[in-house]
Amino acid sequence: MRVLSFAFLFFNLFAPAILASPLLTSRSISSSLYDDLVRYTQYSSAAYQLLCPSPLGNTLVQSFSVGPTQGFIARDDTRQEIVVSFRGSFNLADVATDINIFLVPLVSPGLTETFNVHSGFLAAYNDVAEVVLTTVKAQLAEFPTYAVVVTGHSLGGALAALGASALKTAFPTASLKLYTFGQPRTGDANFVAFVESTIGVENIFRAVHTFDGVPTILPRALGYEHHSTEYWQFKDPDLFTSAASTVTQCVGEEDPSCSDSIPSTGINLAHVFYFGQVMAVNPTLCL
Incomplete structure (x- = not known):
């Protein structure tokens, strides 16, 4: 048992260095984009808190549960943004959501699509679709020049992709960006095309940390695909440290030289x- 535990720990800590680095081509990101990835990671982590009265020191417009x-x-x-953050898997009810893996037609408030x-x-x-759409509509009416950012980690990333698509469909002139972290595949190839054409690939940032297995846990053999x-x-100096130089921008939806290269x-x-964030465990993000 100790041997197995050590092997598991060794793989978790050192697999990124062993498996990832040799496969990369040079597609570096800017320091400003890296800062944005860190910021919306923090918003995604804050969504796990039971109470978040001031997300990242900003105004809480509406919580939903x-x-x-x-x-x-x-x-x-300050940044003139409306941020929608979805919580990831946290309890048994979320596990029940995660394992309900059948693909079904997208029927949702404001969306009835053939994928x-x-x-x-x-x-x-x-x-929560109605409360999200209604609240963002009211905010955009009051602050029409503000951008909309939708974010989430894990299950929350999948919900963010659905929510961002619905919001951009409802408010096509609004500036909108989608940031997800550890998002599992969410739909089929037609859904991918819809997300990319609706939001724009230049406005979609789907982050994957080293050998995180959740983004590829739903197999393509079942009809699932990732959006761009x-x-x-692709590597960490240590688990609590990251830098722009350790992040690469991948090509297309399922770049075989990026996280899809790792089982x-x-x-x-x-x-x-x-x-550099430990997801879900930092209540100071809500103060």
Whole structure:
């Protein structure tokens, strides 16, 4: 048992250096983009807190908790942003959402499309779709020049992709960006095309940390595909440190030289750490 435990720990800590680095080509990111990835990682982590009265020191507009789906909508008046953050898997109800893996047609407030998405993710998003759409609509009416950012980690990343697509469809003139962290594949190839054409690949940032197994846990053999654009944090100086030089911008939806090059191991240590943040355990993000 100790041998197996040591082997697991060794793989979790050192596999990025062993497996990832040799496969990369040079597609570096800017320091400003890296700073944005860190910022929205923090918003995604803050969504795990039971109470978040001031996300990253900003105004809490609305928190939501319906069924298994939780998160918040915040407003940053300095950056002039409305931020929608969805919580990732946290309890048994979320696990039930995750394992409901059948692909079903996307039917959601404001969306009735001829493509398929994960049935559990869709049901979880639909629980809060009306409050998200209504709240963002009111905020944009009051602050029409503000941008919208939608973010989430793990399950929250899948909900963010659904929510961002619905929001951009409802408010096509609004500036909107999508940032996800450890997002599992969420729908089929037609859904991917819809997300990319609706939001724009230049506005989509799908981050994967080293050998995080969640992004590839839903196999392509079942009809699942990832949308662009992956940003792979391919190595860590240590688990609590990251830098722009450790992140590469990948090509297309399923770049074989990025995280798709590493076999999925499901939920692992890499899924818990993103851009120096330990997801879900920092209440100071809400003060």
